[in-house]
Amino acid sequence: MFSVLVVSRLTRLKNIESAIKAVSLLPDVKLIIVGEGPDRPRLQSLANARVEFKGKVSDKELDKLYKSCDVVLFPVLAEPFGLVPIEAMKRGKPIICSREAGVAEIVEKANAGIIVNPLDIKQIADAILLLKEKPAMRKKLGNAGRRFVKGLETKCLVEFEHALKETVREQKFI
Amino acid sequence: MRIIMIHGQFLEMGGAERSLLALADGLKNRGHEVSIQTEFTQPYTRKDSLLTPFRFFRLVNRLLKLPDSDVWLLSIHGAFISCPIVWAALFIARLRKIPTVAYVYEEAIRIDKFTPTVLKLLCMPLIAIDSLIFKIFRPKTVIAISALTARTVENRYHVKISKIIWPCFRC
Numbered sequence: 001m002f003s004v005l006v007v008s009r010l011t012r013l014k015n016i017e018s019a020i021k022a023v024s025l026l027p028d029v030k031l032i033i034v035g036e037g038p039d040r041p042r043l044q045s046l047a048n049a050r051v052e053f054k055g056k057v058s059d060k061e062l063d064k065l066y067k068s069c070d071v072v073l074f075p076v077l078a079e080p081f082g083l084v085p086i087e088a089m090k091r092g093k094p095i096i097c098s099r100e101a102g103v104a105e106i107v108e109k110a111n112a113g114i115i116v117n118p119l120d121i122k123q124i125a126d127a128i129l130l131l132k133e134k135p136a137m138r139k140k141l142g143n144a145g146r147r148f149v150k151g152l153e154t155k156c157l158v159e160f161e162h163a164l165k166e167t168v169r170e171q172k173f174i
Numbered sequence: 175m176r177i178i179m180i181h182g183q184f185l186e187m188g189g190a191e192r193s194l195l196a197l198a199d200g201l202k203n204r205g206h207e208v209s210i211q212t213e214f215t216q217p218y219t220r221k222d223s224l225l226t227p228f229r230f231f232r233l234v235n236r237l238l239k240l241p242d243s244d245v246w247l248l249s250i251h252g253a254f255i256s257c258p259i260v261w262a263a264l265f266i267a268r269l270r271k272i273p274t275v276a277y278v279y280e281e282a283i284r285i286d287k288f289t290p291t292v293l294k295l296l297c298m299p300l301i302a303i304d305s306l307i308f309k310i311f312r313p314k315t316v317i318a319i320s321a322l323t324a325r326t327v328e329n330r331y332h333v334k335i336s337k338i339i340w341p342c343f344r345c
Contacts, residue, residue, distance in 0.1 A: 080323040083189045102320025157200040167314045168244045
């Protein structure tokens, strides 16, 4: 069965509810949810048999789950950045990413996934369906993400180091 | 360079904490001397997170006694309790003539779609104070982690973002 992975703390802001509702619209799609949080009982009451709650998992198990899923979904309502899509890109997985996440700009730039409105259940379901039906597209997006992320950390670090050095060199207060 | 990172809130291993540690490790690996100063050190729990006057005093005291360094990196992320720590750090850095870099992970006061209107109104004076303190003791460089964060901070706090640098990560 086609599997969609969500990795998140289970709170309302993370909008797992939309993921559950989107998957319930699609046959032969299962949703794996990794993470714990206060919203878990409510989410469990919304979920059908194709939704699996994994709770907190070890890094090793998380790595396995990333590798075995088909798509990673990041449906947050508000997030300044979001490391999950980066982790997915590193493993060559396509992402369906909320437009309300700061990381969406990377996903878009890398052409590593599909950007959606997190409150539009149909749009999320359509994106999952599109990726389910087009394995070549999944592969293309996954590879693009993997290529983009390679070396990104070093690039960010060098930029940061440069900013720190510049600040120290100028040594003046406004 | 001798870099001191000041991270007000270390309550759980969220994205801000993970990327901060990755940044600290990365800078260390590039030959810098890095230390992290934090008042709350209870990862994975949200207990014992109240900023009491005693804790605030203890943190201020600690910041005053820190050894000389080339730059202070202030990690700013979403919680009310971060604000007084950032305010104190900006003030003490100015006293000690240490340049500061603010790394805005998320706006210091998190207001989102789920925040009730009453709370939003109550936040307004705090945002105004935050904004004013940022203007008076302005860090030399203000870095935002994404264009989205930069837009929010510029609109809400009227603080000019110097650079956007995506966070470091370890996957």
